[in-house]
Amino acid sequence: MADFLRLVFNGFTSGSAYALAALGIVLIWRTSRTTNFAQGLIGTLNAYVAAWFILSQGWSIWLASLAALVTAFATGIIIDTIIIRPAAKVSPISKQIITLGIIMVIIGIIPWFFGTSRYQMPRFIPLSQSIDVAGATLHLNTILTLVVTLGIMAVMFWFIQFTRWGLATRVTASDETTSKLMGVPTKTITMVSWATAAILGTLAAIIVAPRTEVHVMMLITVQVSAFFAGTLGGFTTFFGPVVGAFIIAFGRNFAMFYISDIWGNVLLYMSILVFLYFRPYGIFGKKPSKKV
């Protein structure tokens, strides 16, 4: 039981990170029609900003994270304005490769600004503060992570479902040209989507960072898992990927602990592939209607 709970608690943290990253990827997929491979690295770049404020300027983690979210917003807007918008007319495949270009630029920029040393990020609440649940330790930081993640998602869903701007986002996602004709400011929507996605990626990075160190490759697993979560949950909804993210996080922990730490991941991926064969658009996804 203690092992089981430990795995569940561990899954909360990684699931939150995957869910945040996945939500960013889905947001950009819906509004810009491109797979954003740079999602992880945009987050990493801003995690560097947070780490720099903490370690060089002596700020508290709360303040530094806030600063990182502000720079994340700026990063998103800069990327949309100078790279994505001029490339609005290129084919979908080329657009994906543009995000690969963004990855390379960010990988080049990071050592330029922050050097090659690895930063150790602190947690919001130190590990010493924890409660005991049936023999397993539940860190207060895990609870905070989960609450913050779910809170942000609740706000996002409320925003997308019940506000004017949320409606604008949904119509842009379903048909950009028509929305533009109807007077929806699609450019602003796309720009804000990139900024929001960058913020979500940065939050994922700040959640993951204390577990390892801040370095360029730290979000690779999170990013790949976020793609998988999107596919499993379905790219046509905003909550599907969140569910997918937690399924993958728990599934990975259980498979690697109870079955085999070598084959656990492989088995998980295989079973998701088999599942996809029977439900090609994910758990919640719908088949898009297409004209011939």
Added chain:
Amino acid sequence: MKIIDTIMRHLKKLPALVKHHPSWTFILFGVLVSLIAFLPHIGIMRFGTMSTVYAYIIILTTVALGLNLLLGFSGLISLGTAGFVGAGALGTAVFLNMGFPLEIAVLAVLFISGLIGAVIGLFSLKVESIYLAIATLFVGEIMRQIYTNVPIFGGQELNLGDDSRNFVTFFGVWELSFFDQMHRSILFVIITAAMVLSMIIIHHIIKSRTGRALMAMSRSQHAAQAMGVSLIKYRVMAFVIATLFATFGGVLYGIYYQSVPTEQWNLDLSLFLIAMIVVGGLKSIYGTVLGVFIIHGVPNLWLKNWFGDVSYVFSGVLIIAVIIFYPRGFIHIGHDLRRAYAGLRTRMRKKVKHHGEN
């Protein structure tokens, strides 16, 4: 002016020549490329440059050609290519270490990969667009996990040959080692020949019934089906061909470098391969070569020396700029240059006339 016109007149014959004798031009191209193998021996180039840059370009070109068929002609995207390149390289090494001769090992690896490719092809009939792309990423990740975790692949890297030195044996008698400089040049010529063979095969596939069927499918699946193109047959075929070329590229990697790492067959490599095709030009064989050269050659030959650590920034900017300014591929720069030259010529003629009248 007269000289330029004469040169241009001869250059104008070039496209016709390429069009009428494509196989011979590929072979001529191959001969020119294999000349690189001799440059280190006369001291013009370092041996390291030949192996890390030019040999890798040749291997990646072979892989990218197959992927270009899949992406350019059938519009399907694969993010698992790197996994199959790894399968080619590591699989050959595993079979060789088990004591099979090289030729059998290569055929066995190609057969297994082709089967996996066929399964993905069948899978692609159900799943589409981004879901298919990520399904192939699943396959790539599964393969990467297997390479890095299963002991048969040697953990960090796998060496071909015996314990004392790395080598491969062709036809059971001809032993070539990467460590011998002369042998390394011969290996370079061998992989160049393999690349030329791949180019010729791809060219003939494109010009055949299969190529036309794939082209029809990429425009409109429903229209193609209505015209009697079997979706299941050609989708599976496209995936099998792409997989076979990726695996063949991996085999060339194993044969040339003779020491195969297990770590590098990840999403990054798959993305770079797609980038090479998109930057060079979809549906173009020489475009593929150009794309590989721009993405792998230019940074490693020049940018790294000029800019050091920040060379990555310039590679990224290069990719973004080429895609924004040449959305159909950098190979189309030739068309633009010709148009610019024509504009310049008419303007100059006008000027001459103008002066004459005065």
